[in-house]
Amino acid sequence: MKAFVVDRYGRKNGIRAGEMPDPELREDDVLIQIHAAGVNPLDSKIRDGEFKLILPYRLPLILGNDLAGTIVRVGSHVRRLKPGDEVYARAPKDRIGTFAEFIAITEDAVALKPKALSMEEAASIPLVGLTAWQALVERAQLKKGQKVLIHAGSGGVGTFAIQLAKHLGATVATTASAANAGLMKQLGADIVIDYRKDDFAAVLKDYDVVLDTQGGKTLEKSLQVLKSGGKLIGIAGPPDPEFARQMGAAWFLRAAMHLLSYRIRKAARRRNVDYSFLFMRADGDQLSQIAGLFDSAAIKPVIDRIFPFESTREALAYVETGRAKGKVVIKIR
Incomplete structure (x- = not known):
């Protein structure tokens, strides 16, 4: 699958576009085809190695922390979600990688996407x-x-x-x-x-x-x-x-x-x-409650720009300027 990858920590090394193996599905996982991914200052900090002592990722690492997409397969222990469900999630901190075409994450990190939102809007929300x-x-x-x-x-x-x-x-x-x-x-x-x-x-x-x-x-x-x-x-x-x-x-x-x-x-x-x-954690139950706020129009998404997948590096650089109003999103599919 196509993905944006960190090979070595440090701003000057940046991220590269490349082919990575498809994710392996565990028994408690759902496999999600990612339609859109939110871009966050956290992504740059992880790329630069600021969290390498407390979050010891194995390199090469696919960057990206939140997503919206469609479930294509589920593990044998998954009961709440099914293939075809439109979902959104913040990937658990030890299994990030949303700047990619697919991701496998635990069911309990995932919630049904707010019906009122597009995939791009939903991807701007989880983190x-x-x-x-x-x-x-x-x-x-x-x-x-x-x-x-x-x-x-x-x-x-x-x-x-x-x-x-x-x-x-x-x-x-x-x-x-x-x-x-x-x-x-x-x-x-x-x-x-x-x-x-x-x-x-x-x-x-x-x-x-x-x-x-x-x-x-x-x-x-x-x-x-x-x-x-x-x-x-x-x-x-x-x-x-x-x-x-x-x-x-x-x-x-x-x-x-x-x-x-x-x-x-x-x-x-x-x-x-x-x-x-506070270092926030992935939580599908809380995302379900948040989805209700969007579907009742109590809260609305605020998106500054949507970048195409091939412009992921530019999206990250734009977030780093600190000038974005609301969220920046990458459209993957």
């Missing part, structure tokens, strides 16, 4: 949708009447998270450029702060939740807007000891993550705020 769901619903337990700040509202995670938070009944603030303020309001943001001109920490206070996608100084400054007992959830790091435990990391990696996150955890404790790092 960002699960990230927002696991941050706001599962971890923050965001409730009606609470206040949430979502950084980088015009990005893939941001455009979904704003809509989800509004659907849950929260007051939503976000940071974005002035040029994207109109889009942020359309998606449901109550307050849009121009990150180039205004200091969000000087404008906002007594927030219940912050979802940070930036890390660094933005993460640290976010503590200032939270009320006592608030929750700061970061998806850009630094990883915390709980994440290391969940990953089953070796002792030296656990020690490294403890040190990396010590400063922000200490600062959070001083303010009686909870800091946690």
Whole structure:
């Protein structure tokens, strides 16, 4: 099958188009013919080797983390799905490879595609949708009447998270450029702060939740807007000891993550705020619930560009510019 492959880690090595063996089907797997794949900043980070210590992939590696497509075959233990089903999924972290014509993944990572969405629209959802769901619903337990700040509202995670938070009944603030303020309001943001001109920490206070996608100084400054007992959830790091435990990391990696996150955890404790790092996981049941939000028109997809399969390298480069509004998608079939 045709695929885009990483042979060696590092930006300068990039990815190549090539032929790879068809996936092997295990008894709990479904084999999916991929119609479209979402492109995420995570793809570049994996290509560059940023996760090679905690996600030790075997090279050559097919890149790509989320997809929409049609099931063509199922394993002997599969009961919920069948050939012909139109599905979408975030591939489990140890079995990625959606920049390809086919993929085999476990049934429990897969959900029926939202009926209201095209394959390209559905492929834009799994990674960002699960990230927002696991941050706001599962971890923050965001409730009606609470206040949430979502950084980088015009990005893939941001455009979904704003809509989800509004659907849950929260007051939503976000940071974005002035040029994207109109889009942020359309998606449901109550307050849009121009990150180039205004200091969000000087404008906002007594927030219940912050979802940070930036890390660094933005993460640290976010503590200032939270009320006592608030929750700061970061998806850009630094990883915390709980994440290391969940990953089953070796002792030296656990020690490294403890040190990396010590400063922000200490600062959070001083303010009686909870800091946690989120690396989202594949979850077909959650994707089924997310599909219902699209079919009821509670949330809509936001897609910046759709690239043809042969332009996968260009799609990845475009995402790396950080200028995409919403998601970038590769049309494979």
